[in-house]
Amino acid sequence: MLSASLLAAVSAAADGDAVREERAFLRCYSCHTVDPDETATLDGPLLAGILGRRAATRSGFDYSDALRAAGEAGLTWDAATLDRFIRDPQAMVPGTRMSLPPLDDAGLRADIVAYLARTGGGP
Secondary structure, three states, rough: OOOOHHHHHHHHOOOHHHHHHHHHHHHHHHOOOOOOOOOOOOOOOOOOOOOOOOOOOOOOOOOOHHHHHHHHOOEEEHHHHHHHHHHOHHHHOOOOOOOOOOOOOOOOHHHHHHHOOOOOEEE
16 A cells, blocks of 8 residues: 555646656666666666566666566566555665665656657557
């Protein structure tokens, strides 16, 4: 279940500020992209189509054993699970290679999730 602060942040993001959402995603862009045609070599997997996808299932990326096990156990990316993962990747999936430090700002996390949804985050 989403917390009241996350619900408020997701609602605010749903109102749509594409520029703010894109700026928020820049925190992720050093490792990830949503553009399947992106030619840059990035350390993280492509995030296009992430919403509704089981964790660690995109072909062509070498996921950590921890994230692969979480996916095999049923972890599927939706707004709530992405929010939890972005908030503290190591707390949610100990042993993941994602090195983002904990992100406590619920509004910023909501903007990132909204950006992923807006830019083709669905399957």
